Amino acid sequence: MNHISTPPGLGRRSFLRYAGTGAAVVAAGSAVPLLTGCGTNEAGGSGGSGSKGGKFAVKLAWIPNAEYAGIFVAAEDGLYTKQGLTVDVQPGGPNSAVVPLVTTDRVNIGIEAIPENVATAVARGAKLKIVGAGLQKSPESWISLADQPVKSPKEIEGKKLGITLAGKNTALVFMKRNGVDVSKVKLVPIQFDPAPLAAREVDAIWGFASNQPVSLALRGIKTHVMPLADFGFNRMQSVFFASEKTLKDAAARENARKFLAASRQGWEAALRDQQHGADVIMKKYGAKLGLKLDEQAKSLAAIAPFVTGDGKASAAGSKGLFWMSDALVEETITSLSSIGIKLDKSLFTNELLGG
Structure with a gap:
């Protein structure tokens, strides 16, 4: 049996400020989810490369929300149990590495x-x-108002853009790679709150497709979303990773394979029945965090195409969810190299996915 618990003291304002912030939060110390299963709440209690008895620990990077719906559904629907695993899904947050x-x-x-x-x-x-790769396509986007949309990189010129500190470097690289004359763009420092866009203080903001557009839509404000991935800047996100020690240990490796298999099934179920996915989120911890069902349903619908890759050539395709195709790996390496992160293909392996 698996269950999910939540840490106290996280209100709706905190959630809306941080949910889906991805790179911004990571730059500050860590990244994106939050919960715990049967096992233990203490780090190390059910983990370790040689963990036995089907106990398995996964550490998420942020608070519980629709971005992790597949994992929550896998726990709720007993998919981990069917694999013989007792899964401990451990909390994350802004200062939880x-x-x-x-x-x-x-x-x-x-x-x-x-x-x-x-x-x-x-x-x-x-x-x-x-x-x-939990997300085949990056949800990082330029978000503008529907009645004054910014639909292509060149349309950024002459605009006033709201940008977070953590997103500034990537935004500048993206603009230069797409032939935007940065001298014709005014960057306005903002936080993650989309209020400056709603107030028309800026023409577009840097954000995430599953976050700010959803919160604005719930206020009756329609937006246009321009994903960076549609214009040559894509990298996989919400990545699953393990130690080489785990991969070399036969028992730990097999448990990791089973975990990913059940998580894939959980995501398939969540995408197939998005209302069920949203209901699971609310049932387990939504009320405690001040989340709203319609918010989670809309967030799940918004993140779905980024989970599947939205038909991109780099998407998982017939290999299934989480699969890292050669094209996606190359896109990720190229995009990260352009912002000064050096890596190579040896960092990625599909061996737990049947590769």
């Missing part, structure tokens, strides 16, 4: 919002591998 727990084998698998966190740790000597 994931990489150290995986590096020291206190959890079996971690999820980081962005692959550069793992790549940076490997560059510093950590023995880690990315073993799956």
Whole structure:
């Protein structure tokens, strides 16, 4: 049996401020989810590369929300149990690091919002591998109002753009790669709140397709979303990663394979019946966090095409969810290299997905 618990003290305002912030939060220390299963709440209690008896620990990077619906559904529907696993899904948050727990084998698998966190740790000597892509397509986007949409990079010129500190470097690289004259763009520092766009203080904001557009839509404000991935800047996100020690240990490796198999099934179920996915989120912890059912349903619908890859050539296709195709790996390497993150193909392996 698996269950999910939540930490106290996280209100709706905190959720709306941070949910889906991805790279921004990672830059501050960690990245994206939050919960716990049968096992233990203490780091290391059910993890370790040699964990036995089907106990398995996964560390998420952020608070519970629709971005992790597949994992929640897998727990609720008994998919991990069918694989013989007792899964402990451990909390995350703005100051809750994931990489150290995986590096020291206190959890079996971690999820980081962005692959550069793992790549940076490997560059510093950590023995880690990315073993799956929760998001085939990056949800990072320019978000504008529907009645004044910014539909292409060149349309950014002459505009006033709201940008977070963590997103600024990537935004500048994106603009330069797409031939935008940056001197014709005014960047306005903002936080993650989309209020400046709603107030028409800026023409577009840097954000995430599953976050700010949803919160604005719930206020009756229609937006246009321009994903960076549609214009040559894509990288996998919400990456699953494990230590090389786990991959070399027969029992731990098999448990990790089973975990990913059940998580895939959970995501397939959540995408097939999105209302069920939203209901599971609310049933387990939504009320405690001040979440709203319609908000989670809309967020799940918004993130769905990024889970599947939205038909891109780099998408998983017949290989199934989480699969890291050669094209997706190359896109990720190219995009990260352009912002100063050095990595190579050896960081990625599909071996737990049947590759």
